[in-house]
Amino acid sequence: MKKNTYSSEKSFLREKSFFISNAYILVGHRCEFEKKGDYKTIDFFEKSITIYKFKEKISAFTNKCVHRGCKIFTKSKGNSTFVCPYHAWSYDHLGRVKNIPFEKKAFKLNKTKIRLEEWFLDFCGDFIFLKSKKNKISLKKFLGQEFDPLLKISKNIYKCIDYQVYKWASNWQICVENSIDEYHAVFLHKTTFRNVLKLEPKYEIKNNVMKMKMPLSKNYIEKFKKIKDYFNNLNDTYMHTLFFPYSSISSTMGNSYYIQNYLPKDINNTNVTSTIYLPKSKLKKNPVIEKFFSNTCIKFNNEIFNEDKDICESIYSNVKNDNPKEHIIGNLELRINSFRKKLDKI
Ligand code: FES
Ligand SMILES: [Fe+2]
Incomplete structure (x- = not known):
C-alpha cells in the first residue's frame, strides 16, 4: 500500500506489525x-x-x-x-x-x-x-545468495572494538535512506568519506539484500600502504549492504567492519546502533598499532554519525508532510528507489 507522508500514523502502524513478523x-x-x-x-x-x-x-x-x-x-x-x-x-x-x-x-x-x-x-x-x-521465514531464505558471503565475513571477524547507541529525532525511513545514499558521502562527510571514496557506486539488488560497492580514492590506498602488511585478504573497495529494512554492514577494504541498525522508536524517533569489528590480522600481535587503528575507526565513524544525525533531523523537520514521491532521486542514490518500492508493497 502506498503511503502519503513520512509521518502517516496509519502506514507506521501497518509497517510496524509487518516488520515485527517479518524482519531480521x-x-x-x-x-x-x-x-x-x-x-x-x-x-x-x-x-x-x-x-x-x-x-x-x-x-x-x-x-x-x-x-x-x-x-x-x-x-x-x-x-x-x-x-x-x-x-x-x-x-x-x-x-x-x-x-x-x-x-x-x-x-x-x-x-x-x-x-x-x-x-x-x-x-x-x-x-x-x-x-x-x-x-x-528462515534466515537462509531471508538472505538468499548473500548467506554464504556473509558467513565468510563473519568467520574473518575476531574482535568488537565499539558499540554505540544514538537517538535521532527523525523518522527511521529518512535515516535508512541516508545510509543508502552514496551521493552525499563526499560532500557532507568532508573530513572522512571525501578522502576515502571515489563516487562510482555499483549496485546489486536482490529481494532483501541491497548491495553497493565503490572504488577507494588513490589517496586513501596510498596512505593505507603504511599499515597494509598487517592485514590479510584485503580488497580494493568500500562496500555497504542493506538487509531490508533496518540493518546494514559496511567495510573499507575489509580492514574493519561496521554493523548499523536504524530501528524505529516511534514515528518521529529512531534508535541507531553502531558496532565496529576488526578482522583477524597481524595487528593482534601489535597492541599499540591495533589501538591506534581502532581509535581511528571509532573516530571516523563517530564523526560521520554526528553529521548524519544533524542531516536526518534537518530533513525530517522539513519533509514530515511531503509525499516521498515528490523527491528527485538520481543514480547515485539508487537504492532509495528500491527501498521505497519494497516499502510501498507492505
Ligand atoms: S524484581 Fe524486577 S521489578 Fe521487582
Ligand atoms: Fe552519511
Missing part, C-alpha cells in the same frame, strides 16, 4: 558473547531487548522484569548476572524466574508459569540476527 535484525557477532554474562541491549519500537550469554546458549528476551516491569539491564553492553536490580528476581536461559527473594513470605506463585518474553536468534556463521517469534 543484525544485532551482533559471537565475539561479543564469549564469556558467561556478556550482554548487549537494543531498543526496537517501545521495547528494550537484551541479547545475553548464558553458560552455553546466547538468548534474547524483552528487557522487562515480570515482577513490576523494571529494566533488568540498564547499560547498552556489559557483563552481569541475569538479576533484576529492583527486587533481585533472577532468571534462567529459558526466561523462567529462577529465584525470588522472600518468596514464601511475600508471594503465592506458580513460578513455572511466568516467563520473560522471548525473541529468537538465528546465525549466519558467527553473525547474530534477531527475529520475533512470529517470524516464520
